[in-house]
Amino acid sequence: MKQSIITGASRGIGLAIAEELASKGSDVVLVSRSGCDAQAAAIAQKFGVRAKGFACDVADSLQVQESFKAAIDFLGGVDVLVNNAGITRDGLLLRMKDEDFDQVLAADLRSVFLCTRAVSRTMVSNRKGSIINITSINALRGQPGQANYAAAKAGIIGLTKSNAAEFASRGIRVNAVAPGFIDTEMTAALGVEVCEKYRAQIPLGKVGKPENVAKLVQFLASDDSDYITGQVIGVDGGLNI
């Protein structure tokens, strides 16, 4: 675990993952739509690793190809990819617009395909790599108002298992992490009332923190998990029991 690329790393769970991997000595590339130079600079300063931000729409094939080529050049290789970028466009199916469905599928699912393909050549020839895809508890349980999001996140699980099987003989592991309810801007957008309703259902009695997810991702990125592949692992305070 020396050269990591994390998508959606400008804030929230992605930023926590970038920090966690850097804290274990990995050089990191932070990818987000808007770029994250300030976050990268802070990480480089704090953990003494090399870090760089790239502005890239991970749903755009050409941008992914170009940014990932530059990212792999910067890192001198890539042995960890965390597909974390994601969006929500919630709404009941009765009124869901085509764009809301298509945009979520593109940002949340197509992006995982594009970014994985962009690192696959390097990882296959190096015979080493760990890919971690961030799915969601709602892919496993379904969620009213999130048909688009749940479909995309469930798609990630199929992609994870297929890629795990395809790459296993080359020493590349692929796993998915399914967070429950984590305190970030994505969930803050739901409003206090909804957040409280969720909290009340969580067996461990509290909302998760981005660091809870980051620590699992770090484990899956490291050789400590070198016999684990093709799995979907929850971080949800028991919400999926």
Add this chain to the structure above:
Amino acid sequence: MTQEEILKKVTDVIVAKLEVKAEDVKPESEFGNDLGADSLDRVELVMALEDEFEVEILDSDAEKFLKVSDVVAFLEAKKNG
């Protein structure tokens, strides 16, 4: 490029990618049966050949590569054709 030069270069790529001995790579060697290549090996091989020979190899062409001689004939036509 002569056929011989192409065969030599193709053999080098195969030896590097498939971890086989040069003397086991003959024009009539089959990738699957003789050289032990699985489907991922074949894709890697094609990508390495594209780099080495600076050509583009379509999947539809690559599918027809059964033996080493198929690759040599393809590259000969592509480079000299």
